[in-house]
Amino acid sequence: DVKVTQSSRYLVKRTGEKVFLECVQDMDHENMFWYRQDPGLGLRLIYFSYDVKMKEKGDIPEGYSVSREKKERFSLILESASTNQTSMYLCASRRPGTGGSGANVLTFGAGSRLTVL
Amino acid sequence: GDSVTQMEGPVTLSEEACLTINCTYTATGYPSLFWYVQYPGEGLQLLLKATKADDKGSNKGFEATYRKETTSFHLEKGSVQVSDSAVYFCALSDLGQGAQKLVFGQGTRLTINP
Numbered sequence: 001d002v003k004v005t006q007s008s009r010y011l012v013k014r015t016g017e018k019v020f021l022e023c024v025q026d027m028d029h030e031n032m033f034w035y036r037q038d039p040g041l042g043l044r045l046i047y048f049s050y051d052v053k054m055k056e057k058g059d060i061p062e063g064y065s066v067s068r069e070k071k072e073r074f075s076l077i078l079e080s081a082s083t084n085q086t087s088m089y090l091c092a093s094r095r096p097g098t099g100g101s102g103a104n105v106l107t108f109g110a111g112s113r114l115t116v117l
Numbered sequence: 118g119d120s121v122t123q124m125e126g127p128v129t130l131s132e133e134a135c136l137t138i139n140c141t142y143t144a145t146g147y148p149s150l151f152w153y154v155q156y157p158g159e160g161l162q163l164l165l166k167a168t169k170a171d172d173k174g175s176n177k178g179f180e181a182t183y184r185k186e187t188t189s190f191h192l193e194k195g196s197v198q199v200s201d202s203a204v205y206f207c208a209l210s211d212l213g214q215g216a217q218k219l220v221f222g223q224g225t226r227l228t229i230n231p
Contacts, residue, residue: 004160035221042123042206042223043161058218090160104149104210106219108160 003027006091006109013116019078021112023091031094032074033106034058034066036087043090049074050096081116088113119144123207123222130197131230138192138225140181140207148209150174150183150190151219155204164192164205199229 007022025032030051035043035058045058047066055066063085067075074093078085092106124139142148149168153161165174170185179194190207207222 033219040223043221045218048218092161105151105163105166106153106161108153108162110158110160 004091004093004107004109006089006112008112009110011112011114013081013114015082015116017081017116019081019114019116021076021078021089021091021114023074023076023109024072025074025093025107026072027093027095027107028071029093029095029107030071031096032068033092033094034064034074034076035090035092036060037090037111038087046076046089078114081114083116086114086116119148119209119211119220121207121209121220121222123205123225126225127228128225129228129230132199133196134229136192136194136197136201136227138205138207138227140190140192140222142188142190142207142209144188144209144211146211148211150181151208151210152179152181152190152192153206153208153221155206155224157203161206197227197229199231202227202229 004025033048034046037043044060046064049055049068052071065077089112091109094106121142151166152164154164155161165176167174167183173182181190181192204224204226206224208219210219
């Protein structure tokens with residue numbers, strides 16, 4: 001089974017701090033995603049990456065950046081954390097395409113709950 | 118753009134009750150449809166999916182049928198268990214959009230009482 005590992009389950013940061021959220025997957029998936037999850041809003045896409053060194057803005061990229069230097073690792077960066085970025089952050093990876101039962105299915109990490117004070 | 122609308126929650130049922138969680142979508146292309154489940158303290162995991170009209174996805178006693186005419190993908194289970202308590206997300210992936218992003222509904226929290 002694909003495993004997606006998020007390095008921190010819980011973080012508490014102060015306003016203005018730089019925050020790194022790390023995500024690693026072990027199945028050589030091309031696509032990786034960062035979502036934030038907020039009550040009543042479901043999952044909103046922050047950034048995604050088709051492949052190494054490629055990135056695309058999602059629906060709510062403001063205040064975030066990403067890095068994908070290696071295929072297995074996709075990092076989310078909050079350059080200057082703000083209280084409205086307090087949320088649950090979910091990383092996911094996917095093998096794209098239409099062939100086979102596993103194609104186009106997201107595999108999620110357990111999430112990183114960030115609190116910004 | 119594409120969107121998914123789910124039944125408002127939370128939903129509370131007794132064990133062995135019948136469950137339906139409604140999901141409707143709008144899409145410009147021919148989307149694949151998914152139900153993901155999030156158990157307490159965990160990330161999301163795929164529950165079932167359907168890739169074309171009239172397909173039925175099923176898993177763990179849950180079923181959902183891709184209805185193109187009503188643009189719906191309702192989740193059903195005939196007899197729920199306490200262990201089914203979780204948050205359920207309906208989602209679509211529209212390959213016609215090129216980006217292959219998943220669009221999620223807002224989630225429905227389900228609580229099953231013994």
